[in-house]
Amino acid sequence: MKRFILAALCLTGTVYIAPSVWSTAQAQNQKVYTVAEQQPEFxxxxxxxxxxxxxxxxxxxxLVRKNYNTGQVAAKFIVDELGYVHDVRVVTKxxxxxxxxxxxxxxxxxxxxxEKMPRWEPGEVGGxxxxxxxxLPIEVNVR
Structure with missing residues (x-):
């Protein structure tokens, strides 16, 4: 949990939210874990x-022509219990x-x-x- 909070504090900045998605899991009042016994896996x-x-x-x-350093970029999303990706957000400086x-x-x-990723192996808690x-931190090397 501490690791998640530190990551969130380090990645503050502009947030771009895909207009077609909003918090489906939260709208359904479903509990979404920040840490699972077995994390989701691509x-x-x-x-x-x-x-x-x-x-x-x-x-x-x-960005390539200007040799622009994107800095810290992270994609944040939910991997549901079936392995589908929802609620994608991108955070940047x-x-x-x-x-x-x-x-x-x-x-x-x-x-x-x-959003087009294949299904992940979902996370597990208590089996x-x-x-x-x-x-998901994303690094870009434009050189």
């Missing part, structure tokens, strides 16, 4: 997740006006890629599958 593990993100997230040309459009396109690309909040 099919194939972390190497497969890294490959999936590299293939599906598009970095806008304006505050943006200046020059890079705002490129970063908005980049964040939209992250959201699209995450029962449960919805879990998941924070």
């Amino acid at each position: 099919p194939g593990g972390k190497p497969a997740l890294s490959l999936y993100l590299a293939e599906n997230i598009k970095v806008p040309g304006v 505050p943006l200046d006006k020059k890079t705002q459009k490129g970063m908005e396109d980049f964040m939209a690309s992250i959201i699209t890629a995450i 029962k599958r449960v919805p879990v909040f998941y924070t």
Whole structure:
């Protein structure tokens, strides 16, 4: 729990929320865990997740041309008890006006890629599958 709070404090900044999704789990008054005995896992593990993100997230040309360092970027979402991803949000550092459009396109690309992910192996508590909040740090090297 302490690790989650520290991560949340370090990643404050602009939040982009996909307009088509809102807190489904919260609307259903369903308990969503921040820590589970068994955390959700992408099919194939972390190497497969890294490959999936590299293939599906598009970095806008304006960020590449400007050699812009995106800084800390994190995707936050819920992996439900069936392994589906919901409520995707992207958190980043505050943006200046020059890079705002490129970063908005980049964040939209992250959201699209995450929403299209294959089903995860859900988290478990007490041997029962449960919805879990998941924070995925995203690093971009434009060089």
